[in-house]
Amino acid sequence: MATVRIPPVLRPSVGGEKELPATGASVGEILRSVAESHPETQSQLFSPDGELNRYVNVYLNDEDVRVLEGLETAVSESDTLVILPAMAGGSRS
Amino acid sequence: MSPSGAEVLRQIKSRIDEVDPAAVREQASNGAVVIDVREPEEWAAGHIPGAKHVPKSYLESRIEGAVPDRDAHVILYCASGNRSAWAARTLTEDLGYENVESMTGGFTLWKDRGYEVDVPRTLSAEQRERYSRHLLLDEVGPEGQQKLLDAKVLLLGAGGLGSPAALYLAAAGVGTLGIVDDDAVDLSNLQRQVIHSSERIGVSKVDSAEQTINALNPDVKVKKYAVRLGPENIMEILPGYDIVVDGLDNFPTRYLLNDASVRLGIPVVSAAILGFEGQLSVFKPYDGPCYRCLFPVPPPAELAPSCGANGVLGVLPGTMGLLQATEVIKLILGEGDPLIGRLLMYDALAATVSEVKVRRDPQCPICSRRPEEIADEELGVFPDYEAFCAGAH
Numbered sequence: 046m047a048t049v050r051i052p053p054v055l056r057p058s059v060g061g062e063k064e065l066p067a068t069g070a071s072v073g074e075i076l077r078s079v080a081e082s083h084p085e086t087q088s089q090l091f092s093p094d095g096e097l098n099r100y101v102n103v104y105l106n107d108e109d110v111r112v113l114e115g116l117e118t119a120v121s122e123s124d125t126l127v128i129l130p131a132m133a134g135g136s137r138s
Numbered sequence: 139m140s141p142s143g144a145e146v147l148r149q150i151k152s153r154i155d156e157v158d159p160a161a162v163r164e165q166a167s168n169g170a171v172v173i174d175v176r177e178p179e180e181w182a183a184g185h186i187p188g189a190k191h192v193p194k195s196y197l198e199s200r201i202e203g204a205v206p207d208r209d210a211h212v213i214l215y216c217a218s219g220n221r222s223a224w225a226a227r228t229l230t231e232d233l234g235y236e237n238v239e240s241m242t243g244g245f246t247l248w249k250d251r252g253y254e255v256d257v258p259r260t261l262s263a264e265q266r267e268r269y270s271r272h273l274l275l276d277e278v279g280p281e282g283q284q285k286l287l288d289a290k291v292l293l294l295g296a297g298g299l300g301s302p303a304a305l306y307l308a309a310a311g312v313g314t315l316g317i318v319d320d321d322a323v324d325l326s327n328l329q330r331q332v333i334h335s336s337e338r339i340g341v342s343k344v345d346s347a348e349q350t351i352n353a354l355n356p357d358v359k360v361k362k363y364a365v366r367l368g369p370e371n372i373m374e375i376l377p378g379y380d381i382v383v384d385g386l387d388n389f390p391t392r393y394l395l396n397d398a399s400v401r402l403g404i405p406v407v408s409a410a411i412l413g414f415e416g417q418l419s420v421f422k423p424y425d426g427p428c429y430r431c432l433f434p435v436p437p438p439a440e441l442a443p444s445c446g447a448n449g450v451l452g453v454l455p456g457t458m459g460l461l462q463a464t465e466v467i468k469l470i471l472g473e474g475d476p477l478i479g480r481l482l483m484y485d486a487l488a489a490t491v492s493e494v495k496v497r498r499d500p501q502c503p504i505c506s507r508r509p510e511e512i513a514d515e516e517l518g519v520f521p522d523y524e525a526f527c528a529g530a531h
Binding site (some may be wrong): 137 | 432441
């Protein structure tokens, strides 16, 4: 089964997990299933019209899904989805 | 009776091809390889620009490294044209080079004609000792060390990331380190901000960092900016620096920095940390994506934990700051594969490193345009810039 890597800022919304098993055959199906199981992530991942929020990057393995087929991108068993919001923790944090 | 040295030299000169310095200037720009066969101290006192140095005593063993192609057009010179004549004979008759010439009159005539001369700056005896482990590396060597000494690097923050980066860049002999920080040293900083010390609690961070750097390496000039980087000062501070090391703690300034650095064509080595994880990338304007290509808009305040105090494992900014310093040194030397167009992610707890590709966005509001098209008023601007700051603090 494919896995979804959860970034530090989203972990509190998924019970502290770093990785979740992915249910679904496309990027959209998998992320929607994450949002269903962990409702707090719905607004973090998706805009009200169901699109991926622009401040969240999602990578299929090492490639940005936006240069693939976005939420329609097919995901196979051995793939890893990486969710990556911007981080700015730096010198002072 | 054996012929005299002068007689042998005359015979050799009749067997080789000689070329006037005027023709050498022209041919060097047409791809001829110019080789200086003099001794190292003569080379160090000045040589023909673009020439390679292969002392005559090492000619046989080193010429292939300098000129692998035996059909290449090779022009040899020495001080007056005699040693280069011997060397030309060796290359032609013993080593099978097909197209070798010796420059008549040598470097003396070249200088007399008023042609340009390259005088390499040399490291002092103390510098040769201090940087001896760099000098032993082919990728650094005396030329690379000189590049480091000439380099000007601006560190945004003398905090968790900036401390280790500044220490190692100073130790490496990066000649000018600018440090922007308006903060003073606090006891809670010392768990990770290793450029400061317990005695300097309450001292401004730029002063504290300067003291440590001066004690470590007197070759390094520290330029202090005890201000918070903002739209009002960024275009005064950044120009003149070769590379910026970004360890900024907030999004608005990261976007401001991005826009200004694209406008000025200055590469930014950027890192961010949170908890046990770090991100690192190099944003080199127009060679790769910029920060806005990667993150076109900042996250809302609730997903921007940098806006408040967060836990951080003290060694993590150390690791990430040193990866930044490593990328800086690679950029200065022009060695290796810089982290351009790639985002590296380090997970300290898992002890894993992974990376994703970062593409240039052809619609990027900043780097899809030429630098001169980006106006001052646009730098760091967001539709919701003020709102974001308000929400974050």
